[in-house]
Amino acid sequence: MGKMEMKPAAGKLGVLMPGLGAVSTTLIAGVFNVLRGEGEPVGSVTQMGTIRVGKRNEGRNPLVKDFVPLAGLSDLVFGAWDIHGENAYQVAKRSAVLEDRHVEPIREQLEAIVPMDAVFDRKWVKNLEPVAVKSGANHYELVVKLQDDIERFKREKGCDRLVAVWCGSTEIHQEMCDIHTDLAKFEQALRDNDERISPSMIYAYALISMGVPYANGAPNLALDMPAMTQLAKKHGVAIAGKDFKTGQTLMKTILAPGLRARSIGLNGWYSTNILGNRDGVVLDDPDSFKTKEVSKLSVLESILDKGLYPELYGDYHHKVRIDYYPPRGDNKEGWDNIDIFGWLGYPMEIKVNFLCRDSILAAPVALDLALLLDLAARVGFVGVQEWLSFYFKSPQALPGLYPEHDLFVQKTKFKNTLRHIMGVDLITHLGQDYD
Ligand SMILES: NC(=O)c1ccc[n+]([C@@H]2O[C@H](COP(=O)([O-])OP(=O)(O)OC[C@H]3O[C@@H](n4cnc5c(N)ncnc54)[C@H](O)[C@@H]3O)[C@@H](O)[C@H]2O)c1
Numbered sequence: 028m029g030k031m032e033m034k035p036a037a038g039k040l041g042v043l044m045p046g047l048g049a050v051s052t053t054l055i056a057g058v059f060n061v062l063r064g065e066g067e068p069v070g071s072v073t074q075m076g077t078i079r080v081g082k083r084n085e086g087r088n089p090l091v092k093d094f095v096p097l098a099g100l101s102d103l104v105f106g107a108w109d110i111h112g113e114n115a116y117q118v119a120k121r122s123a124v125l126e127d128r129h130v131e132p133i134r135e136q137l138e139a140i141v142p143m144d145a146v147f148d149r150k151w152v153k154n155l156e157p158v159a160v161k162s163g164a165n166h167y168e169l170v171v172k173l174q175d176d177i178e179r180f181k182r183e184k185g186c187d188r189l190v191a192v193w194c195g196s197t198e199i200h201q202e203m204c205d206i207h208t209d210l211a212k213f214e215q216a217l218r219d220n221d222e223r224i225s226p227s228m229i230y231a232y233a234l235i236s237m238g239v240p241y242a243n244g245a246p247n248l249a250l251d252m253p254a255m256t257q258l259a260k261k262h263g264v265a266i267a268g269k270d271f272k273t274g275q276t277l278m279k280t281i282l283a284p285g286l287r288a289r290s291i292g293l294n295g296w297y298s299t300n301i302l303g304n305r306d307g308v309v310l311d312d313p314d315s316f317k318t319k320e321v322s323k324l325s326v327l328e329s330i331l332d333k334g335l336y337p338e339l340y341g342d343y344h345h346k347v348r349i350d351y352y353p354p355r356g357d358n359k360e361g362w363d364n365i366d367i368f369g370w371l372g373y374p375m376e377i378k379v380n381f382l383c384r385d386s387i388l389a390a391p392v393a394l395d396l397a398l399l400l401d402l403a404a405r406v407g408f409v410g411v412q413e414w415l416s417f418y419f420k421s422p423q424a425l426p427g428l429y430p431e432h433d434l435f436v437q438k439t440k441f442k443n444t445l446r447h448i449m450g451v452d453l454i455t456h457l458g459q460d461y462d
């Protein structure tokens with residue numbers, strides 16, 4: 028099998044983000060800093076990760092970005108929507124993720140990124156006060172206004188292609204219902220101003236129907252519904268969700284597969300976090316937290332499957348808490364107490380204390396998703412991109428399939444997909460043919 032046909036990564040790639048907050052400004056400022064030689068894109072697998080090609084004794088381990096043709100960082104043009112009207116410089120200063128040495132020298136570049144007015148409704152994110160929002164007689168009019176924004180952005184910035192990543196706040200929990208299960212019903216509901224359609228769904232509809240590949244960085248129900256996957260198929264668009272896998276959940280999907288791999292049992296996993304940024308304010312609302320909680324809980328349920336391993340994982344207690352604590356700002360602290368058991372049921376404990384920086388971990392994930400979704404589009408991949416599960420807390424799976432949460436299985440699938448695209452042998456790790 029040869030290399031897949033693909034369009035070249037030529038020209039500018041517009042990266043559109045609903046939400047100009049801590050994650051998106053850390054991403055934008057980070058890229059500008061890397062381009063002027065001030066820091067490395069640490070955490071970005073596309074920029075710093077390698078991929079083995081061929082056998083172990085061949086010594087071929089190119090960087091991912093040298094193996095697959097990706098847009099270069101200097102070809103990226105950023106755009107965003109937000110409710111506050113502040114430019115990227117103001118948001119970066121206020122968010123205080125980056126020090127002045129990474130913000131002041133690029134002040135003009137950041138000031139030039141001014142968000143477009145948002146589609147927003149306080150019903151969905153209660154703890155924020157909007158100042159710059161679009162109005163419309165119904166949801167469908169808002170879709171059209173977003174589509175105008177998208178078209179104008181592409182034209183004015185001279186972009187060859189666009190991708191989008193939701194970096195907006197976590198909306199309140201919404202169960203999937205009939206209007207989400209069918210595209211025709213969803214389109215009717217847009218016209219009827221149905222209250223079960225959230226702003227993030229309106230962005231998703233507008234972007235996908237304009238042919239823009241889209242990733243969902245938050246746990247909102249937006250891309251993960253049949254109406255949206257039907258829309259993606261109809262327009263030949265790649266989509267991926269949801270909820271960036273960064274701090275505590277990343278640790279969970281590193282540790283839990285290890286316990287399972289060695290048949291170590293689990294009695295309980297208690298996770299708590301303190302967080303003081305705007306994401307923390309939003310998650311202080313129990314309805315928004317519920318959305319996050321569902322996303323965070325699903326990880327262990329899937330990796331430590333009660334049905335497959337009743338003696339090891341049939342009866343463990345899993346609890347996740349997030350508390351808003353302003354003094355911490357973006358520097359989240361997480362504690363995990365893991366009650367495990369071994370041979371003959373003897374109990375043991377693992378304690379993890381992770382002092383992390385939320386947006387420092389999320390920015391490279393958002394960057395990789397933008398670059399890889401653009402690659403997916405250029406090779407003609409359509410619909411849910413399971414190979415990007417690697418980056419998500421609640422990976423979206425194809426209909427009838429369970430999502431894969433194990434980071435190491437996700438990594439194998441991710442890298443083998445890149446090998447498949449480039450027409451080189453997939454790596455099975457069988458190792459029987461060395462002599
Ligand atoms: N940082 C992480 O490690 C991480 C991990 C997983 C998921 N996330 C999610 O990523 C998202 C962004 O995180 P953040 O720390 O940048 O939060 P943030 O609060 O700093 O930024 C979110 C921005 O979205 C804006 N917003 C809200 N609703 C909007 C709408 N309808 N249209 C346009 N803008 C809207 C807000 O005004 C805010 O500026 C959150 O949903 C968060 O839960 C973050």
